[in-house]
Amino acid sequence: NNTLNEISKYLQEGQxxxxxxxxxxxxxxxxxxxxILDTLIEAMDIIGKKFKKNAIYVPEVLIASxxxxxxxxIISPLIDPNTRxxxxxxxxxxxxxxxxxxxxxxxxxxxxxxxxxxxxxxxDISERxxxxxxxEHEADILAMxxxxxxxxxxxxxxxxxxxxxxxxxxVKILIGGAPITSNYARTIGADYYxxxxxxxxxxxxxxxx
Ligand code: B1M
Numbered sequence: 707n708n709t710l711n712e713i714s715k716y717l718q719e720g721q722x723x724x725x726x727x728x729x730x731x732x733x734x735x736x737x738x739x740x741x742i743l744d745t746l747i748e749a750m751d752i753i754g755k756k757f758k759k760n761a762i763y764v765p766e767v768l769i770a771s772x773x774x775x776x777x778x779x780i781i782s783p784l785i786d787p788n789t790r791x792x793x794x795x796x797x798x799x800x801x802x803x804x805x806x807x808x809x810x811x812x813x814x815x816x817x818x819x820x821x822x823x824x825x826x827x828x829x830d831i832s833e834r835x836x837x838x839x840x841x842e843h844e845a846d847i848l849a850m851x852x853x854x855x856x857x858x859x860x861x862x863x864x865x866x867x868x869x870x871x872x873x874x875x876x877v878k879i880l881i882g883g884a885p886i887t888s889n890y891a892r893t894i895g896a897d898y899y900x901x902x903x904x905x906x907x908x909x910x911x912x913x914x915x
Contacts, residue, residue: 710741713777714749720769722776729777739784742777750774750819754904757812764808767903771815778818792823794846794914797839799827801860806853809883809903813849816907822847833860833867840868840877847910852883861886862894878913882906 709732716724732742753770756762796817800810807829817824825843827835840848848868852858861881868874879896891899898913900906 709735709737710745713742713745714752717746717749717770717773717777718753720766720773722769722773725773726776726780729780733780733784739781743781746774746777746781747819747821750815754816754819754907758902758904764812767812767815768808771812774815774819793821793911795823795825795843796847796849796910797825797827797836797843797845798849799831799836799839799851800829801850801852801857801864802830802832803860804852804854804857805829806851806883809853810851812903813851813882813906816903817849817910820907820911822907822910833864836864837867837871837873840873841871845877847878847880847913849880849882849906849910852881852886855885858883858885858890861896865895880906880910880913 709728713725713728713732716728729742733739750770753762753767757767798810798814800807814824814826825839825845827839836848836850839845850861850864852861865874865879868877878898880898880900881891881896882900886899888899898909900909
């Protein structure tokens with residue numbers, strides 16, 4: 707139908723003002739917020755797939771995600787926290803000593819689009835901060851990003867601290883970032899590695915199934 711198709715189209719074009727207007731109009735016209743949310747998520751999924759195929763680039767993804775978040779801000783108050791169902795809870799951050807956050811933000815956005823609740827700790831996150839957040843939020847998945855060969859070792863240190871605290875078996879660990887390889891993930895005892903944000907979210911969905 708028309709309004710939902712337009713929301714999808716404008717989201718993919720990153721036209722946040724249009725997406726905002728149409729989301730408000732759809733709600734005023736009696737659309738179920740769930741239908742609108744599904745439309746937004748599907749549109750973001752299309753963006754993720756195009757990004758994966760190199761059909762679009764980081765700036766397009768970032769402006770689409772901004773439009774997504776603006777629409778989400780309008781819808782969020784309507785979601786009853788008692789009935790809100792998430793696929794699962796993800797704690798995400800860039801490791802200690804590392805300030806690169808573009809990739810991490812993309813992963814976060816794809817997770818949100820997929821239906822996860824995401825607790826974003828930010829950048830330069832110590833082993834202790836990751837472990838405390840996993841404990842506090844009872845996270846299903848810990849997602850760590852590193853862009854520097856000098857900081858990727860902090861993923862290993864975080865996994866070690868989780869083991870020391872007896873929490874390792876309670877959480878699945880997903881890692882990524884330019885210098886990371888599946889071999890490295892195996893070596894340090896992480897559960898999963900993916901090369902890009904879209905497949906990180908797909909992988910996370912599989913983990914929860
Ligand atoms: Co930096 N930097 N940087 N930098 N920087 C790199 C990473 C570098 C490769 C550039 C180079 O020398 N060719 C190099 C690292 C070398 C190495 O260790 N191998 C480098 C360096 C050396 C540095 C500094 C040390 C430079 C200096 O000061 N001398 C310094 C370190 C600062 C610090 O972190 N302590 C530094 C600083 C910076 C800026 C602040 C200027 C800026 C960061 C801005 C920001 O993030 N807000 C910056 C940038 C922009 C880059 C490059 C140019 C681009 C990184 C980026 O955002 N890519 C980068 C060179 C390059 O990669 N071409 C470089 C786009 C982004 C979408 O990709 O983050 O790889 P990426 O994410 C991908 C995947 O990796 C994956 O998904 C995304 C795609 O879908 N992914 C995950 C990422 N996290 C994931 C997590 C997952 C799954 C997938 O699961 C949890």
